[in-house]
Structure formats: C-alpha cells, structure tokens
Amino acid sequence: MNMILIALVTLFCGGVLALVFNRSSRWATILGAGSAVVGCLVGLWPAFQGLLGGGVYSFRMPWAVPGGEFYIRLDALSGFFLIPVFGLSALASVFGGNYLLAYRDRKRLGASWFFFNFFVASMALVVVARQAVLFMVAWEIMSLAAFFLVTFEHEKKDVRVAGWIYLIASHLGAAFLLAMFLLLGRASGSLDFDTFPVPGSIAGAVIFLLALIGFGTKAGLVPLHVWLPEAHPAAPSHVSALMSGVMIKLGLYGLLRVLIFLGPPAAWWGPMLVVIGFSGAVLGISFALCQRDLKRALAYSSIENMGLIVLALGLGIWGLTGHHPIVAALGFSGAFLHIWNHSLMKSLMFLGAGSVMHGAGGRDMERLGGLMKRMPHTGGAIVLGAVAISALPPLNGFVSEWLIYMALLYGGLEFSGGGSVVMLLGVGVLALVGAMALLCFVRWVGIVLLGEPRSEEARHAHESSRWMTLPLAVLAGLCVLTALFPGVLVTSFAGVINEVFGFSLEPLQQAMTDSSALTVLSGVNAVIWALLGLVALFSIRARRRGGVAEDSTWSCGYLAPLSSMQYTGQSFSEMMVSRLFLRSFRPKMRVVATQAVFPVAGKMTTSYPDTVSRVVYQPMFTWLAGHFARMRWLQQGKIQFYMLYFVVVLLFAFAWQVVRHWLHYE
Amino acid sequence: MSQVFMHIFILLLVPPLLLGVIGKTKALFGGRKGPPLLQPYYDLIRLFQKGTVFSTTTTWVFRAGPVVGLATTLLAGMLIPFGGHGAPVSFAGDMILFAYLFALGRFFTASAALDTGSAFEGMGAAREVTFSCLAEPALFFCFLVLAKLSASLSLTTMLSGTCPLGTGVEAPALVLVAASLFVILLVENSRIPFDDPNTHLELTMIHEVMVLDHSGPALGLIQYGAAMKLFVMGSVLLRVVAPFAAPSAWADWGLFILGMLALAVVIGVVESAMARFRMVFVPTFLVAACLLSAFGVILLLR
Numbered sequence: 001m002n003m004i005l006i007a008l009v010t011l012f013c014g015g016v017l018a019l020v021f022n023r024s025s026r027w028a029t030i031l032g033a034g035s036a037v038v039g040c041l042v043g044l045w046p047a048f049q050g051l052l053g054g055g056v057y058s059f060r061m062p063w064a065v066p067g068g069e070f071y072i073r074l075d076a077l078s079g080f081f082l083i084p085v086f087g088l089s090a091l092a093s094v095f096g097g098n099y100l101l102a103y104r105d106r107k108r109l110g111a112s113w114f115f116f117n118f119f120v121a122s123m124a125l126v127v128v129a130r131q132a133v134l135f136m137v138a139w140e141i142m143s144l145a146a147f148f149l150v151t152f153e154h155e156k157k158d159v160r161v162a163g164w165i166y167l168i169a170s171h172l173g174a175a176f177l178l179a180m181f182l183l184l185g186r187a188s189g190s191l192d193f194d195t196f197p198v199p200g201s202i203a204g205a206v207i208f209l210l211a212l213i214g215f216g217t218k219a220g221l222v223p224l225h226v227w228l229p230e231a232h233p234a235a236p237s238h239v240s241a242l243m244s245g246v247m248i249k250l251g252l253y254g255l256l257r258v259l260i261f262l263g264p265p266a267a268w269w270g271p272m273l274v275v276i277g278f279s280g281a282v283l284g285i286s287f288a289l290c291q292r293d294l295k296r297a298l299a300y301s302s303i304e305n306m307g308l309i310v311l312a313l314g315l316g317i318w319g320l321t322g323h324h325p326i327v328a329a330l331g332f333s334g335a336f337l338h339i340w341n342h343s344l345m346k347s348l349m350f351l352g353a354g355s356v357m358h359g360a361g362g363r364d365m366e367r368l369g370g371l372m373k374r375m376p377h378t379g380g381a382i383v384l385g386a387v388a389i390s391a392l393p394p395l396n397g398f399v400s401e402w403l404i405y406m407a408l409l410y411g412g413l414e415f416s417g418g419g420s421v422v423m424l425l426g427v428g429v430l431a432l433v434g435a436m437a438l439l440c441f442v443r444w445v446g447i448v449l450l451g452e453p454r455s456e457e458a459r460h461a462h463e464s465s466r467w468m469t470l471p472l473a474v475l476a477g478l479c480v481l482t483a484l485f486p487g488v489l490v491t492s493f494a495g496v497i498n499e500v501f502g503f504s505l506e507p508l509q510q511a512m513t514d515s516s517a518l519t520v521l522s523g524v525n526a527v528i529w530a531l532l533g534l535v536a537l538f539s540i541r542a543r544r545r546g547g548v549a550e551d552s553t554w555s556c557g558y559l560a561p562l563s564s565m566q567y568t569g570q571s572f573s574e575m576m577v578s579r580l581f582l583r584s585f586r587p588k589m590r591v592v593a594t595q596a597v598f599p600v601a602g603k604m605t606t607s608y609p610d611t612v613s614r615v616v617y618q619p620m621f622t623w624l625a626g627h628f629a630r631m632r633w634l635q636q637g638k639i640q641f642y643m644l645y646f647v648v649v650l651l652f653a654f655a656w657q658v659v660r661h662w663l664h665y666e
Numbered sequence: 667m668s669q670v671f672m673h674i675f676i677l678l679l680v681p682p683l684l685l686g687v688i689g690k691t692k693a694l695f696g697g698r699k700g701p702p703l704l705q706p707y708y709d710l711i712r713l714f715q716k717g718t719v720f721s722t723t724t725t726w727v728f729r730a731g732p733v734v735g736l737a738t739t740l741l742a743g744m745l746i747p748f749g750g751h752g753a754p755v756s757f758a759g760d761m762i763l764f765a766y767l768f769a770l771g772r773f774f775t776a777s778a779a780l781d782t783g784s785a786f787e788g789m790g791a792a793r794e795v796t797f798s799c800l801a802e803p804a805l806f807f808c809f810l811v812l813a814k815l816s817a818s819l820s821l822t823t824m825l826s827g828t829c830p831l832g833t834g835v836e837a838p839a840l841v842l843v844a845a846s847l848f849v850i851l852l853v854e855n856s857r858i859p860f861d862d863p864n865t866h867l868e869l870t871m872i873h874e875v876m877v878l879d880h881s882g883p884a885l886g887l888i889q890y891g892a893a894m895k896l897f898v899m900g901s902v903l904l905r906v907v908a909p910f911a912a913p914s915a916w917a918d919w920g921l922f923i924l925g926m927l928a929l930a931v932v933i934g935v936v937e938s939a940m941a942r943f944r945m946v947f948v949p950t951f952l953v954a955a956c957l958l959s960a961f962g963v964i965l966l967l968r
Contacts, residue, residue, distance in 0.1 A: 520757040
C-alpha cells in the first residue's frame, strides 16, 4: 500500500503538466485542479487508516543530499493532519478551478496551478516526513510555493509587500527550526526522527523554545503572527482557505511532533502555552472585529482560533503534569477537535469570501451589502460558517469551545493556588473572547450580506457557479455533521493523543459516562435543530393566516431611505473599538479640518495598524536597518570591487586551510 | 414525567404574566389604574392574528431572527430548575450551553436588525453585541461562584439551594453574585434604568430598537421570547436569592411562581423609582457587575 506515494506523485506530475500547458488556461486548469482532486482523494484513504491506527506505512529510499534520506512514515498523528490536508485541498482545488478562470485574460494560470499542486504535495510531505533534512526541504517547498501563490496578483503593490513580509517571517522561523533539528540530532549523530534520544531537561527546554518560536511563526501565535493578516488576504481565496485552514495547523503538527521527541513535558510548558493561547485569542479577535477588509478580518480570526487551540493544548499538558487526568483529557480532546473544526469553518469562510469577491468584485466591506438576495447559496453557507466560528450551538465550533471551557472549569475547581486563579479568570476571558467573536461575525455577515448594496458592483453581484458553491455546501454539511457526532470524532482521536502524550482518554470517557456529556451535547444540538424547525413552522403558519405584505423598511418617518444611511462596518464596531479598547489598540485617525469660510469637502482617514507590529517589529527592524546601513559602503556598485571581494574570500579560505592543516599536524 | 410537563407548562404560560405584574406595579406607583394583569396575553393573541409586513430589503435572516430568539430561550428555560424541582435537561457544563443559547439568539436578532438596512436598527444591533461583551464574562463569573460553592458544573445542582443566602462564610460571595445577576437581568432584558422596553424612538435604546421592523406574528414571537427570557433569567436570580423548597411538589411550584411574581414587583418598583441612565453608563454598570462577581470568585479562593 503506497497510496501516499501515488498521491504525491500525482500531485507533482499534475503540477508539472499544468506548467507545460501554460498557454491554455483551460488545459492548465483541468490538469492542475483535476490532478489535485485525484491525488487528494487517493491520499485520503491511507490518511484515515493512519488516524485509526489501521496500517502503519513506511517507505525508505536513499537520497543523494548530504545527511538526507527519503524516509516517510504514516502514523496516527500524521493521519490526523493528513485528512484536512487532502480533504480541504480537494475542495479548494474544485473551487479554485472556477475562481481562477476569472483571471484567464490577464494571467497564465499554469504557473499558479504548478505552485498549488506543489503546495499541497509539500504539505502532505511535511506531515509524513521522518527525517530532518526531508522535513526541512518539504517545509521550504511549502513556504516558497505559498509565497508564489500569495503573490499571484504581483502587479499590486500591497500584494508584493504582503509576500515579502511572509517570506521573511517564514524564513526567520525556519532558521529556528534548523537550530532545533541540529540540537535534536547532536546526541545520536543522525537526523532520522526515529533515532532522536529524549534530551536532558536543559536541552529539552531549549529545544521546546526553539520549536515554539519556529513552528509558532507558522502557526501565527502571538506575537509572531504579524505576517498572517498580510499574507492571507493577499492570496487568491482558495489559497487563503488552505493557508488558514491547513498550513498554519502544520505549525501545530511540528510542535506536537517535537513534543513526542521531548518525552514527558516539563511543568512550565502547560502554563506558558495557556498564556500564549489566551493572548492570541484576545489580540486576534480584537483586531478581527475592526477590519474593513473582509479577508483580513478572517485572517485575524484565525489568529484567535490558533490561540484557542494552543490554550487547549496548554490546558491538556498542564493537566498532565499536574496529575489531573480529566483536565488533561478535556484539554487534549478540545485541542484536537478544534483543529479539525477550525479547518472546516475557516475554509468555509474563506471560500465564501472568495465567492463574494468573485460575484461582487471586491473585498472592502463598506462597498458590499445586500448580497444575500443576489447570492443566496453563498450567503446561506457563510451564515452557517459564521455561526459555527462564533462557537454557537448547534454547530461544531461550540462543541470544541465547550470542551475548552470544561477543561478550564475543572481546572479552576480542582487545581490549587495560582493555577486555579488563572483558570477561573480564564473562564471570564474566554467568555469575553466568545462575545467579541459574535460581534465580529454579526458584523461580517450583516455588513457584507445583509441590508442594501453599498456600491454599484454589489448591486449587480451574481451568484457564483455551481463548482464554487458545491465545496461551500460540502463544508457546511460537515460542520453540521461534526456537531451532531462529536463523540465519534473524539473517540477516534484517542490514538493520536496516546501517541503524542502517552495518555489515554479513559478518564474523559469515565467522566463522560457520569454525565455522558458529549452524547448529551450531540442530543442537545439535534434538539436545537428540532426546536428551530418547530418554532419556524409555527411562525410560518401564523404568517400565512394573517397574510403578508411587502413595503420598504420603516425609517422612522423618513420617506427616502438610502443605502448610505445604513450602519457601516466601521460604525458597527466603533463603540467597542474606540470606547472599550486600551488606547494602544484604538484606530489611528487623521482628520484634515477645513479652514475655508464656506463649506468644502473635508477628509478623514482611519487605519487599524497591528499594535504588535507597530510597537515591536517596526522599531526593531528600523533599528536594524539603521545599523545595517553602515555596511552600505561595501556595495560600491563597481565590478572591480566585487572581484576584489571574491579574491579576498578565496585568500581567506586558502589561509584557513593552511592554518588548519598546520594545527592538525602540529 | 409529570414534573417535566409541569416545567414546560409553566415555562410556556407564566412568562407574560410577569410583564403584566411589572406594568401593574408601575401603574400603582404612578397613581394610575393600569392595564389588566393579563394584558400581555391579549397583546400576544392579537399580534398572532395580525398580518405581517416585510421590508423589501429583508431576506430569510430577518424572518429567522424571532424564530431563533424564541427557540433558544425555550431550550435555555429547560436547563434551569424551577423551584425545588430539577431541570428537565441537566448535565455537567450545561451552564455554558445556557449562556451560548442566548448568544445564538443574539446573533440572529442582531443579524435580522442589520438585514433591514435601517440606521436605527443597525445602531441597536451594534449596542447589543457590544454590551454583551461585558455582560457575558459577568454571567460566567456568577456561575463560577455557584459552581465553586456547590462543587458542581450543572445548573440544577448549582441552583439547588445547598448554599442559602445569608448563612455561612459564602454569604458575601452570594450577595455579590445576586447584585451582579440583578444588573445582568435588567440589562439583558432591556429594563429601566438601562433601557426602556416601552419607548421606540429614543436614542438610548438597545434591544427595542433592533425589532422596529418586525410586525404581526413575528413581533408576537419577539415579545413572547422577551417575556420568557426575563422569566428564565429571573428564575436563576430567584434560586440564588431564595432557594427555598416547599414540602410537597405542588406547593413547591406555587411557591416558585409566587417568588417570580415577587421578583416582578421588585423590578416594577425599581423601574418606578429610577430614571433611565444615560447610555454611556451602561458599560460602566456592566463592568461593575463583572467586578462584583469576579470579587465573589476571589472571596471563595483559599
């Protein structure tokens, strides 16, 4: 059974073929998207087998790269991440095939599909690679392919800037990973994952921190998140869906894989992850609810959700080291369930955003509106996704958020001292995050889909083709199903959790049979659907009996309501942002006051710069740039000088060899 | 089983009576005779028989608003014990579901408001979701205190009266919780001094302004849902303040309903005795409620 290899080869070949047929957009799309779908479907089967512990599959091949070997192996953890990689990539490529055709007159699509297929294949390879060199190569291909996908519309300046920031961030992160792998491999002298010994406590701490920084950059953990809200909106929507839905999760995969190498966790890891998770959740959602760009809002919401996942993971580890198995079980199952849930919900929202942009031609919230009437299928799917991602019942986001709440509550009641205080306060913080997410997505849905259109483009919006709404429907259906059968999923994660943490979900199952909570929850979700149906039926019957008339919205006596009189996205979050936020998180406003005697047009601009980037990174990089500027005299711009540099370097190399030999024989 | 039916029966039938009692109390304070106690029922029946006017701007989201609002409140009402009887639906962690059901209702009520494309309703929606960012943590802190006192995570046990107000070391924490819950009750149900359910065109409104465009049966669903929400949240407060149980089951139901009516009188007195605050004070009070209940949690730490 080497179906994984077949899937990888299909993806690589499809990508290359798409590039060969670059001249014909049609053929490039058919070959690129088609092979992506086929490859992903082939790969899904072994992925499920891996998750359920069915067939542990491995493949070894010598590789000419120094220190490298082509060694892949599929276990439960790989399977757990491989399922979203393949499942969502298949849906995204169906969507993207149609989405990119809108650019066929301006762009050659072959290159984009080439990178897309390489992106998907490299993500799969990251998850199954069992050798550090192979892992880093796959990791780099993933980062670079994503860079080229992000810069699809490279003629726009903001897209180029976004790509640039992403490239720098992912390479800084990769540098930490290289250091980490060298430390891991130092003891055994091999870079094979199987041979890594469990390091001592100090080496373990260093490796953990390196992994946290290196993988945390990819995962968008605060304060390493600044690339994410730039890169995700700039990419074409099916790519943003994969980046937010899958790629950032691979940062978590890396972290979990390293946790396996590190053996039993240290006591401070859990609290540290909990704090990082909380700050990510609060900061992410605070920025999400004031964004004007609808995809940027989604990107910030990804930061929030990654924070929640890391929080849950931290709670699990804290429960493990604090010997509270129920807290550990709830934390771990919440973390793993939320990884899948967020993949589903965020892909749904990004693909929905893509459909909106395709139909209404823009991603500026203040120029949209009234799209529910014009794009009913897209709109319906987005409303469902928004309810799910605000963690509301009866959808899947609620189930995982409920598990996280329960972990905090049990921890708050059972822990003693500082841990208890952190967890009890954490319940309040989580409630705040939930309410802010609700604000954010009511605003997203209400401004983009509801009301009257705010521009001509929105007025003439049209529903996307069936190829684009079908993936939305599939994702929406999966969100509903996940919420109805969470128990099945959590049980299937038992193998992964056992593999990573050597911890069985038994205590959870015991606690659950006491209250049989996950079963109750799925029952409750079903009851909510039933009650909604009942009340709706009652309401429809009452309406039929009384008769229905249509008229314009009542504007309190004003007879000619305009679409510009509606609440805008900015006014919707104004009260929250400018009254309740800390000063450094408020928007920067510039008002150009008019000085003239008679009224003339004034001007006001508002911007929402990322506080972390403004306070930390901009000063830091400006400082660095200032110091590096002193090296500028090296760049003389004359060929003779560069020849001189070569000669100097060569001389040094010779001299070094001579000195080395001399020392050696001395 | 009969207890479950009784629970549903009370949940469905009694809530509008609370509004009647509040109205009567306010009328008495104002020296008026006031509408009959059953007036809210007459209003509902009349509304359910009327025709509906929909704005041409609106979509199914607008129609879903009142439906979701009522359905979620119904289920939330099933999670709260009425009197000494346990709730029909009870499991560890149901308090989270309780809070999130109201959030689901809020999502659709606010979305329905934005669906009309009216500036007024957008304003109401914005205020509602903003204030809930402060009310939600306060509610959770209240539940935390109760959970810590009863060492349980299910509402039935938390509200079963294991820790009556005014006795023992936990009394101060419970007083704080009761105060905090009362503020949340008034804010979430748009009562004076935070909001006024009887005005429609003032700029200080939160909840009422969101439902301006609903008419006929839809408006009936909203008013019914609002009464039920007041009843459900009021019963939480009642169980915290006066967790008494009567010897026989039927006396217990009666005692509970009497308690709820007394709560309605208290609300009526507060509404008669106070003027509405300026809206900028609403967040201040919510933060105060949050701090009160958080102090309650801190008091219980040892």
